Amino acid sequence: MNEPLQQGAANVVQVQSMAKAGRRPRLGEQERFMLFLIAPAAVFLLLFQVLPIVIGANASFRDWSLNNPQKTWIGLSHYVAVLTDSTFLTVVLPNTFVFMAGTVVLSLLTGLGLALALNRSFAGRRIVQTTLMLPLMVAPVIAAIMVRWMFNDQFGIVNVVIEALGFESQPWLTQRWTAFAIILLTDVWLWSPWFALLLLAGLQSLPREPFEAALIDAASPWRIFWHLTLPMLRPVILVCIVIRSIDAFRTFDIVWTLTGGGPARQTELFSLYAYQLAFTFLNFGRGSAAAIIGGIIILCVGLSLYRLLDRLGASEVKS
Template identity: 40%
Template sequence: MRAVSAREKRRRLAGYSLIAPAVLILIITFAVPLLYSFIISISDSNAIVANKFELVGLKNYISVLQNSKFQSALFHTCFFVITTIILEFIIGFIVALLLYRETAGSKFFKLIFAVPLMVAPVVSGLQWRWLFADQYGIINHLLSKIGIEAPLWFTTAQTSWVTIIVANLWLAAPFVILVLLAGLGGLSEEMNEAAEIDGANKWQVFRSIILPQLKPTILIILVIRLTDAFRIYDLIYILTGGGPGGKTEVLSTYIYKRIFTDWDFGRGSAASFIVMVIICLLSLLCSKLMSEKEE
């Protein structure tokens, strides 16, 4: 028994020694900055600028939650997340259902849909800003060719949101399409064929057979896209900068401006922790839904 016990201890020690470097790097790169940021979030901003800490408790958190700009940014973020995810799923399902059967050109289109995933959001933002440009943008040029008066895209809140959502769909919809294609590829064709033989139309097959089998895939997409959409920053910063008049300000741009423009480190850090809590709660909700579906 002693020999077995000693061998087990050596095995555990070897395992701990192997994971120790990774754990140490994780602590240094994640846990320490997170703790430091939390201390800043409960400290007075003026004292931080003076290179010292004066703890103020939850004052910064209360101030952020009561701030009208934060509330507007939260509303804009929720609007963006809901709108873009609904559109991503609509586009994703339509395209995936068209491509999941091996037809002529389907492999080519699958390759094309993978291209936006290789493009950095900043590059995509610059690309769409040029496309929507008032004087030399190709979109306005094409609209004028067919007799439509092109709007000044970045001067009103409505048209600004159109540019943001279109640019984001170009980046994110391919991910949804490809994951749905992977999910569709694992479905049984026998059930679909049996339903069609029994007289079910395409909509009934999709609603009653395909969609229930795709629920785990949909929930995985939902978790990833929710967390990603909630922290959108690059596209909005490049396209509108939160304008006009703060009408496209989201939580990420709000936090950036509080910290790096106003030097309000305390409230900026508090806002970032509030966003982190929101994302964690949404992720936990989706994970719970996933576990219930698996059971």
């Protein structure tokens, strides 16, 4: 009888000691080494990402004018002013969403076509791949400067060619929709190789057995693409669309260099709107409020896109 009692008491003591040890966990050498490795990145993220967001969020609730920084607490006044601004609602947001949808769709289609072409074996494929990747090596500001000179209404090469063909030259960058189209096409030219690179990597990672079986069954190239290639490539396409949509929403450098938001703010996108509020009109509080609103919008858009595309993919797989 004493042995079971003693054994039970020993088990209780052991459980209590383990519970006490669990309250005061000690990091092993491996855990301390891992924390040491990630500490610089964590400090960098805290100083240059989290801290500026906190400062900007604090400024959005204050009367923070850069020429007279009183920093008086005014609550949601800046948010109300931005959300009731007719320029923001009727020009900036429509321009931003049209630009985002246009550049993502056109870049995706162009990149997918390039990836499908480059996935085949032909002479000089490596040279073609390298040539097509050149836009990725060009800074967006440099590309925008080149395009601006090309479409200059007085001595641009585009108008020179048009006049040589017997047509009248056009003021490309002084009209809303032509200027907007030039901004869009410039962005598509810059980002299509990015889509092509990721989609080509996805194509080369696909298993060959389903395609060989489809060829044995004499399936047409279109059916192979629609029923095999596209569904198997959907995860890569989904990631590309979400990442590029978020990045397109905050496009600034191309618009600033090509048109500066003109003519008459008609090509202004969201990033340019927030920048002008903060650094042109020197209203740092309202510019910060606009930036916070934009962050919330793009967060909602990114989550909605991810869920929508994921559901579409799941429904097609079930069918």
